[in-house]
Amino acid sequence: xxxxxxxxxYGQNTLSTAKKLLGKFLxxxxxxxxxxxxxxxxxxxxxxxxxxxxxxxxxTKRTEVMFGESGHWYVYLIYGMHxxxxxxxxxxxxxxxxLIRGVKTKTKEIRGPGRVCKYFWINKSFNAAAADRxxxxxxxxxxxxxxxxxxxxxKRIGVDYAGKWKNKLWRFYLVRK
DNA sequence: AGATTGATCCAT
DNA sequence: TGGATCAATCTG
Numbered sequence: 001x002x003x004x005x006x007x008x009x010y011g012q013n014t015l016s017t018a019k020k021l022l023g024k025f026l027x028x029x030x031x032x033x034x035x036x037x038x039x040x041x042x043x044x045x046x047x048x049x050x051x052x053x054x055x056x057x058x059x060t061k062r063t064e065v066m067f068g069e070s071g072h073w074y075v076y077l078i079y080g081m082h083x084x085x086x087x088x089x090x091x092x093x094x095x096x097x098x099l100i101r102g103v104k105t106k107t108k109e110i111r112g113p114g115r116v117c118k119y120f121w122i123n124k125s126f127n128a129a130a131a132d133r134x135x136x137x138x139x140x141x142x143x144x145x146x147x148x149x150x151x152x153x154x155k156r157i158g159v160d161y162a163g164k165w166k167n168k169l170w171r172f173y174l175v176r177k
Numbered sequence: 178a179g180a181t182t183g184a185t186c187c188a189t
Numbered sequence: 190t191g192g193a194t195c196a197a198t199c200t201g
Contacts, residue, residue: 043196052196054185062185080182082197099196114197158196181199189192 003140004132007071014089014096018044018172021087021139023146026103028120029136035120037110038142041102041173043156045086048095052162055095065128066095073137075117075127082114085122087131087139101157102173150175 005024010017021039028035045053045066054076055066065074066088074086074097086097102111103119110119117123122137129135153169160166 045196054196057186060186076196077182077184079195079197080184081199082182084196086196101196112197156196161195178201179199180201181197183195185194187193188190 005071005139005141007069007130010070010087010089011091012089014044014046014098015170017089018042018098018170019146019151021098021100022151022172022174023142023144025140025142026100026116026120027138027140028122029133030121035105036140037103037105037119038144039100039102039139040104040109041100041111041171043099043101043172044089044096044170045099046090046096046170049165050162050168051165052156052159052168053095053097063095066097067093068128069130072128072130073126075122075124077124078114083117083123084113085117085120085126101171146174 021042024039025036055063070089072088078084086099088097090096101113103116110116126137131138152173154171156171
C-alpha cells in the first residue's frame, strides 16, 4: 500500500480536505536525500468568487492550474521574493487550493508559506505538476490521528483587501502544546 | 514601521 | 506598455 495521498483525496470539499491535511507528511526528495515534516497550518482558497483567491480574477496563465485537476501543485512567487506552495482541490474547472503555511520537522517548526518553500527547496518548477514521488514532492499519510479539538481555525493572513472574504475562517492550524 | 523584490494583471 | 499590486519576511 502506498502512503502517498491520491488525487481523489484532494478532489472533494476544500475545507474538509484542508483539515485532513493537518498532521500529514509533506515530503521532498532531492537525489537520495529526503526532507519531510508534518503539516501544521493550512489556508483554503475556494471558488471563483473568493476575492482573496487569485482565481477571483478568472482564468489567467497563472491561475489556470487552480481550475485544473486536483492533486496538482500551485506554486507562485509573491513580493518578488517568496514562493508559496498550494495543492489544488475540488473538481476540474472549479478553482480552489490549499496553501501550506506551516510544517513541523523533527528538529524545528517552520511557520510561514515562504519559509516552508525555502526549507523544502520548492520553486516554480513544481507549478502544475502532480503531487507524487516522480517529481520529488508529495504528501503522505502519517498514521497520526488528528482530533477535532486539536484543530484551531482563524481568519486568513494577508488578505485584508478581500472585502467580506477576508473574514472567512478558512485557516486551520494544530494546537501548539 | 520600512525595505525588499519581480511576476502578474489591467488600464491611469 | 507602464505602473500598481501583492495569499511574505527580514531588520530595526
